[in-house]
Amino acid sequence: MSDRQSTEIAAPTFLRLSGLHKRFGEAVVIEELSIEVKQGEFFALLGPSGCGKTTTLRMLAGFIEPDAGSIFLDGVSIERLPSHRREAAMVFQNYALFPHMTVFDNIAFGLKMQKRPKAEIIERVHEAMRLVRLPSYDQRFPKELSGGQQQRVALARALVLRPKLLLLDEPLSNLDANLRKALRDEVIEIHRITGTTTIFVTHDLEEALVMADRVAVMNKGRVEQCGTPQDIFLRPATAFVADFIGHENVVEGELFQDILKKDALQIRVPINRRSDTAALARFAVLASNIELSEQPLDCYDNCFVGTINRIRFYGGVTRVTANVGSCQFIVQVGSSAVTRRFSEGMQVYLAWASVDMVEIKTDAAT
Amino acid sequence: MKWGWLFSLPAMLFFSTFFLLPLVALGIRSFFETTGAGAWTFSLATYREIFTDPYHLGLMWRTVKLSAITTCVSLLLAFPVALHLRQMSSRMRALVTLAVLSPLLTSVIVRTLAWLVLLGPQGTINRALISIGWQPYQLMYNDVGVVIGLTHVFLGYMILSLMATLDRVDDNILLAASNLGANRWAVLWHVIIPLSLPGMLTGAVLVFTMSASTYATPVLLGGSKAKVLAAEIYDLAINYLEFGMAAGMAVVLLLVVASMVFCVTRYVEGGRRKVIFE
Numbered sequence: 001m002s003d004r005q006s007t008e009i010a011a012p013t014f015l016r017l018s019g020l021h022k023r024f025g026e027a028v029v030i031e032e033l034s035i036e037v038k039q040g041e042f043f044a045l046l047g048p049s050g051c052g053k054t055t056t057l058r059m060l061a062g063f064i065e066p067d068a069g070s071i072f073l074d075g076v077s078i079e080r081l082p083s084h085r086r087e088a089a090m091v092f093q094n095y096a097l098f099p100h101m102t103v104f105d106n107i108a109f110g111l112k113m114q115k116r117p118k119a120e121i122i123e124r125v126h127e128a129m130r131l132v133r134l135p136s137y138d139q140r141f142p143k144e145l146s147g148g149q150q151q152r153v154a155l156a157r158a159l160v161l162r163p164k165l166l167l168l169d170e171p172l173s174n175l176d177a178n179l180r181k182a183l184r185d186e187v188i189e190i191h192r193i194t195g196t197t198t199i200f201v202t203h204d205l206e207e208a209l210v211m212a213d214r215v216a217v218m219n220k221g222r223v224e225q226c227g228t229p230q231d232i233f234l235r236p237a238t239a240f241v242a243d244f245i246g247h248e249n250v251v252e253g254e255l256f257q258d259i260l261k262k263d264a265l266q267i268r269v270p271i272n273r274r275s276d277t278a279a280l281a282r283f284a285v286l287a288s289n290i291e292l293s294e295q296p297l298d299c300y301d302n303c304f305v306g307t308i309n310r311i312r313f314y315g316g317v318t319r320v321t322a323n324v325g326s327c328q329f330i331v332q333v334g335s336s337a338v339t340r341r342f343s344e345g346m347q348v349y350l351a352w353a354s355v356d357m358v359e360i361k362t363d364a365a366t
Numbered sequence: 367m368k369w370g371w372l373f374s375l376p377a378m379l380f381f382s383t384f385f386l387l388p389l390v391a392l393g394i395r396s397f398f399e400t401t402g403a404g405a406w407t408f409s410l411a412t413y414r415e416i417f418t419d420p421y422h423l424g425l426m427w428r429t430v431k432l433s434a435i436t437t438c439v440s441l442l443l444a445f446p447v448a449l450h451l452r453q454m455s456s457r458m459r460a461l462v463t464l465a466v467l468s469p470l471l472t473s474v475i476v477r478t479l480a481w482l483v484l485l486g487p488q489g490t491i492n493r494a495l496i497s498i499g500w501q502p503y504q505l506m507y508n509d510v511g512v513v514i515g516l517t518h519v520f521l522g523y524m525i526l527s528l529m530a531t532l533d534r535v536d537d538n539i540l541l542a543a544s545n546l547g548a549n550r551w552a553v554l555w556h557v558i559i560p561l562s563l564p565g566m567l568t569g570a571v572l573v574f575t576m577s578a579s580t581y582a583t584p585v586l587l588g589g590s591k592a593k594v595l596a597a598e599i600y601d602l603a604i605n606y607l608e609f610g611m612a613a614g615m616a617v618v619l620l621l622v623v624a625s626m627v628f629c630v631t632r633y634v635e636g637g638r639r640k641v642i643f644e
Contacts, residue, residue, distance in 0.1 A: 061545055085547075089545060090542070092541075096538035098539060098557060109546050113547035113548050157542075
C-alpha cells in the first residue's frame with residue numbers, strides 16, 4: 001500500500017476542472033476551483049464540513065450546475081450535460097439504494113437503462129457482486145442487509161456500469177470503525193483491479209492519506225493544497241493545511257541562519273530553510289516525531305528539557321503535554337513500559353531531528 | 367400502563383353504543399320480513415330482490431363505477447400536484463394544502479350551488495361554449511357532474527396521502543437513478559411511482575370509500591338520472607318506509623366498500639411488499 005502512494009501516475013490529464021464558481025444565494029460555495037486528475041488516479045477531496053468538497057462532487061455528478069468554469073472529462077466538456085449522460089457514477093454517503101428493488105435489480109438498474117441484453121445484465125451484475133465481495137443475495141431487499149453490505153451494493157451498482165469516473169461521497173462514514181478499515185482496504189483493492197479514475201470526498205485525514213494517490217485539501221471553496229499524501233502531510237503549504245493535518249506543535253519565532261529563536265528557546269531547523277537575514281517564521285514538528293526521555297538524547301540536534309504537565313492514555317499511543325520554556329509541546333509516544341514511568345510534573349527531555357521541522361508559510365505568502 | 371386501556375373506555379363505549387350496535391341491528395334487520403302485525407320471520411327475500419332486480423344491480427354498478435372513476439381522476443390530478451409540492455417551500459406547501467382542503471371547509475350546499483352556476487345548462491361554461499359557436503354540453507344531472515363534484519371534494523385527501531409518501535422519498539434516491547442513466551421519465555416510472563404506491567393506495571381507499579358512501583353531492587349534481595346507492599337507501603328509508611330493503615342495501619354498500627379496503631390492505635401487506643413499505 002505504501003508503494004502505491006509513491007508512484008506518481010504518468011498519464012495525461014483525464015479530468016480537468018477549471019475556474020469553477022458556485023454560489024447559493026449570497027453564499028459563495030466554490031470559488032476559482034481548478035483541479036486536474038489523471039486517468040486511473042485515486043483522488044481525494046479533503047476538508048472540513050462546508051468547505052465545498054461535496055458541492056464539487058455534485059457538480060461532477062451533474063446534480064449542480066456551476067455558475068462559471070468548465071469540467072472536461074476524457075476530452076469532452078460535461079458541465080452542462082445532464083447527470084444521466086455523464087458516465088460519472090456516484091456512491092452516496094447514505095447509499096441511496098432503491099428500497100423497492102432487490103439487490104439484483106438495484107445493481108442491474110443502470111444496465112437496464114442502457115437496454116442491455118438480459119444475459120449480459122445477469123453476467124455483469126454477478127461479476128460486480130463478486131468484485132465487491134457481496135454474497136449472492138440477489139433476491140434480498142436493501143433493508144434486509146447490514147450497513148456494510150448495503151455499501152457494497154451501492155459500489156457494485158456504480159461499478160457495474162464501468163464508468164469513466166467513480167465518485168465516492170464519504171462512503172465509509174456511516175460504518176463502524178472496524179468495518180470502515182476493512183472496507184477501506186477493499187475499496188483500494190477494487191480500485192487497483194478496475195483502474196477506474198476515482199474522486200473521493202472525505203473529512204477524515206487518515207482515510208484520505210491511506211487511500212488516495214493525490215489529495216486536494218479544500219477550505220472555503222478553494223483548494224489550499226494539492227499533492228501526494230506525503231506532500232500534504234510533510235510539507236503543508238498553508239497554515240490551514242498544517243492545522244487540518246494536525247500539526248499541533250507550531251513555533252513562531254525569529255529565524256536567523258538555521259536557528260529559530262523563540263524567547264530563550266533556540267530550535268535548529270533544516271539547513272535548506274536557513275535565512276541569512278533575521279525574519280519572522282513559523283515551523284512545526286509532528287507530535288509523533290518528538291522523542292521523550294529521562295536522559296538527554298545526543299543523537300538529535302534538538303534536545304530540550306521540559307516539564308510534563310499532562311498525560312493522556314489513548315490505548316496504543318500516549319500523548320504527553322510538556323512545557324519547554326515559554327512553549328508547550330505535545331508529544332505522542334507508543335504506550336510502553338517506558339512511558340508508564342512518566343508522571344505529571346516530572347522533568348523530561350524532548351528531542352527531535354531538525355530535518356523533521358516543517359516550515360509553515362503564512363497564508364498571505366501563498 | 368396495565369390500566370391504560372381504561373382511558374379508551376369512553377370512546378369505545380360511545381362507538382359501540384351509537385355505531386356498532388345500530389350497525390348490527392341494521393344487519394339483523396335486513397334478514398327479517400314483517401309478516402302481519404308484529405310478526406317477524408327470517409327471510410333472504412331482501413337480498414334476493416337486490417341481486418336479481420336489474421334496477422338495483424344498476425345502482426350498485428353505477429356507484430362502484432362513479433367511485434372508481436372519481437378515484438382514478440383524483441389520482442391523475444393529484445400526482446403532479448404532490449410531486450410539485452415536494453420541491454416547494456414549507457410556506458407554499460401550507461398554502462396549497464389549505465387550498466386543496468378548502469372544499470371540505472365549505473358547506474355542501476354552497477359548494478354544490480356553485481357548481482350549478484358553472485355546470486348548469488345555462489351555466490357559465492355552457493354560455494361560454496355557445497358564445498364561441500359550440501354546442502352546449504350536458505355537464506350536470508349525469509355521471510359527469512357527479513364525478514366533477516366528487517373529485518372536487520375528495521381530491522385533497524388524495525394529495526395529502528401522496529404527499530405523505532412522496533415526502534419520505536430521499537432526494538438522493540432520485541439523484542442516484544438519474545446518475546445511473548435514467549432520464550426524467552425513467553426516474554418517474556421506475557422509482558417515483560413505485561415508491562409512492564403506498565400513498566396511492568391509501569388515497570384510493572379514502573377517495574373510493576367516501577365517494578361510494580357520500581349522499582349530498584351525487585343527489586344534487588346527479589339528480590335522478592345518476593342515482594347512487596346512498597341516495598336509494600335514503601329514498602327507501604325516508605320516502606317509502608321500506609326499512610328492510612334500506613337495511614339490505616346499506617349492508618351491500620358496506621360490503622362493497624369493506625371488500626375494497628380488504629383487498630388493498632392484503633395487497634400492501636402481502637408477500638415481500640411488507641419489507642419495502644415498512
